[in-house]
Amino acid sequence: MMEIRYSQVYFLPVFLFINGVSLQQTVVGFIGGSAVLPCSSKDLPHTIQSIGVYWRHSGQNVYGIIYGKVSVKGQHPEYRNRTESFPEEYLRGNFSIKLNNLQHTDAGEYKCYIIKESFVQIVKLLIKEKPERPTSEGTKPRPEMTVMISILYTGIIFSLTVTV
Ligand SMILES: *[C@@H]1O[C@H](CO)[C@@H](O)[C@H](O)[C@H]1NC(C)=O
Numbered sequence: 001m002m003e004i005r006y007s008q009v010y011f012l013p014v015f016l017f018i019n020g021v022s023l024q025q026t027v028v029g030f031i032g033g034s035a036v037l038p039c040s041s042k043d044l045p046h047t048i049q050s051i052g053v054y055w056r057h058s059g060q061n062v063y064g065i066i067y068g069k070v071s072v073k074g075q076h077p078e079y080r081n082r083t084e085s086f087p088e089e090y091l092r093g094n095f096s097i098k099l100n101n102l103q104h105t106d107a108g109e110y111k112c113y114i115i116k117e118s119f120v121q122i123v124k125l126l127i128k129e130k131p132e133r134p135t136s137e138g139t140k141p142r143p144e145m146t147v148m149i150s151i152l153y154t155g156i157i158f159s160l161t162v163t164v
Pocket of ligand 1: 040
């Protein structure tokens with residue numbers, strides 16, 4: 001049996017009502033961090049060899065599990081060495097993947113196709129800037145710089161007007 005998680009319970013009624021064939025979840029990741037994109041099958045696979053799963057993002061190949069083996073054939077270069085899955089979870093029907101070193105371009109909809117199932121699972125990935133650390137000294141002087149530059153420009157424009 002598939003474990004029903006809180007987020008799935010939350011999205012399930014809304015999405016089934018609209019679409020009837022897809023499941024949708026949202027995951028938040030931070031630049032440079034990593035995110036687990038969830039995908040689970042309803043029925044547990046009988047054997048490892050019977051497993052076939054594809055992950056896609058905007059039509060690009062992100063990841064594949066074919067006959068129970070990881071396949072990065074045809075993987076878009078953007079995802080090279082940044083993806084992993086959890087082989088010890090396969091027989092539990094868990095085909096989630098982990099995407100490392102997150103970039104802004106990773107944001108968007110990921111689709112998980114489990115070959116034996118008739119519906120697609122959609123994971124929406126939101127990418128945010130790293131949360132600010134409370135003691136950040138190195139990243140301070142920006143507002144002051146902006147003020148200084150505008151004072152400088154005002155000064156230049158003023159002196160030009162005066163000379164003309
Ligand atoms: C699937 O496996 C990943 C990695 O171990 C874990 O984070 C996730 O919670 C699992 N999902 C389910 C539905 O068990």
